Amino acid sequence: MERIFILVEHFAGKIRAVSYELVGVANLLSSFQPAEIKAILLGENIENLAKEFSEKSDLETFAISVPGLETYNAGVYKEALLNLFKEFPFSFCLSSHSTQGLDFVPALAVKQGAGCITAVELIEEKDNDLIYKRSISGGKLITSLKNKAPSLFLTIQPGSFKSIENGTTFTAKVIQRVYSSTSSTVRNITTKSLNVDSSRLSEAKVIISVGRGIGDEEHLELIDQLAALFPKSAIAGSRPLCDLGWLEYKQQVGVTGATVSPDLYLACGISGTSQHVIGMKGSGLIVSINLDPNAAINNVSDICVVEDLKTFIPVLLEEHHKRRLL
Ligand SMILES: Cc1cc2nc3c(=O)[nH]c(=O)nc-3n(C[C@H](O)[C@H](O)[C@H](O)COP(=O)(O)OP(=O)(O)OC[C@H]3O[C@@H](n4cnc5c(N)ncnc54)[C@H](O)[C@@H]3O)c2cc1C
Incomplete structure (x- = not known):
């Protein structure tokens, strides 16, 4: 057997x-x-x-x-x-x-x-x-x-x-x-809890999620402005952004982060690896903004915007502003 x-x-x-x-x-x-x-x-x-x-x-x-x-x-x-x-x-x-x-x-x-x-x-x-x-x-x-x-x-x-x-x-x-171990040279010095609290993500109706496609930390300002358009919104992201320290770990979505299911998940510059998608595929409407038409995130997206996010988001913000003034 x-x-x-x-x-x-x-x-x-x-x-x-x-x-x-x-x-x-x-x-x-x-x-x-x-x-x-x-x-x-x-x-x-x-x-x-x-x-x-x-x-x-x-x-x-x-x-x-x-x-x-x-x-x-x-x-x-x-x-x-x-x-x-x-x-x-x-x-x-x-x-x-x-x-x-x-x-x-x-x-x-x-x-x-x-x-x-x-x-x-x-x-x-x-x-x-x-x-x-x-x-x-x-x-x-x-x-x-x-x-x-x-x-x-x-x-x-x-x-x-x-x-x-x-x-x-x-x-x-x-x-x-x-089993009595004899020869291991690996020693665990300390294990620290990050006190991750993803409650804000689980309550948000709209999640603006950002990935490595943002390019530079200073461009996160665009994501803040986009999130400000939606009441009950939250900013999340992929793991590399948390590893870079640009976002907090409690904002990470995916297999080693939070699982979320907002009404709208807007993925900005996120490639859509399975480790990320596992955490957000249950969202209502999924919109991706990605330069690459073949990015894997498009396989789970309802709307795929194939654009540079640094060009597209300012146009979106401006258009929204104009309409509010009408
Ligand atoms: C054990 C393990 C656990 C993991 N857990 C997680 C997890 O919980 N969550 C998670 O997210 N990842 C996790 N990862 C990492 C995961 O494998 C990927 O590396 C990560 O999700 C990729 O992040 P990203 O999409 O931001 O970056 P990338 O894969 O580098 O993708 C960047 C995307 O941005 C696009 N782009 C570039 N420039 C622009 C632009 N100007 N405008 C628009 N689009 C642009 C590119 O076309 C690309 O699709 C884990 C990995 C391992 C091994």
């Missing part, structure tokens, strides 16, 4: 919702190729979380307790998992395509001599082969990949697959293990 492992992600004593989407992916894979599915959690005193995951997923779950592993540590994760895989070979090992998954899974795959496909959004069967699809070039292209390695790690794009239904509680099946 083949085996599929799910690497359950958790932070600050909570299981990340995406881990339940991984169960959906595992079920899909095992419908193509029957396999037993098992979950793995690592950490110090991890038994309770492993029990919670097992009760919700009905999966046999390894609780690997690592003394001293208070927070995620790439080195220790790799060591402990390689140790488990010696005893339990697998055909698939699934993780979230998150900062954490990206941090350790590709290196783990190299150590294990396995294949690795990251940011998977769709899995299909074609001519008795599994095809893994993911977006590239800022979401403009979709690539299809096949695996030739005997075992495969997949990092799964959050929001791409259905989560399992929560609500039913099953009897927990937890397998307890202890």
Whole structure:
């Protein structure tokens, strides 16, 4: 019997919702190729979380307790998992395509001599082969990949697959293990909460969202002026603008930011990668302003303005001003 492992992600004593989407992916894979599915959690005193995951997923779950592993540590994760895989070979090992998954899974795959496909959004069967699809070039292209390695790690794009239904509680099946890490050179110094509060975005009827296409911080003035036209509006943006410090992290929309659904979402100079689109695709009317007619944001937009935003927004503001005076 083949085996599929799910690497359950958790932070600050909570299981990340995406881990339940991984169960959906595992079920899909095992419908193509029957396999037993098992979950793995690592950490110090991890038994309770492993029990919670097992009760919700009905999966046999390894609780690997690592003394001293208070927070995620790439080195220790790799060591402990390689140790488990010696005893339990697998055909698939699934993780979230998150900062954490990206941090350790590709290196783990190299150590294990396995294949690795990251940011998977769709899995299909074609001519008795599994095809893994993911977006590239800022979401403009979709690539299809096949695996030739005997075992495969997949990092799964959050929001791409259905989560399992929560609500039913099953009897927990937890397998307890202890692993004492010896050689990791990686040490977590501190983890700081950003106190992100996206409540303003969730209440806004209109969101003016800005991306790297704005070019320069001083041009954000245009976005302020545009937002001022709409009552109950808020300014949001893509992750690079938050990383640059031009916006606050509480304004970030996407997989690692807020999920929003205003009546109007105006995306200015945003390419529309899947990490951003996941957070705003539920909006009412989506309007994009982008120089590139092939930008991926246009795939989810109701109105696509193919223009330089620095030319278009001043004209829009001026036109609005003129009409108000009529
Ligand atoms: C694990 C992980 C998590 C992530 N989480 C998020 C997330 O939560 N949210 C998020 O947004 N991103 C996230 N990202 C980053 C994401 O992959 C993209 O890099 C990011 O969304 C791109 O931002 P952007 O669209 O502003 O920039 P770009 O991709 O650089 O796009 C800029 C766009 O502006 C257009 N443009 C340029 N000049 C002009 C102009 N003068 N007028 C009009 N248009 C113009 C271009 O044609 C282009 O389409 C994540 C990435 C990873 C790996």
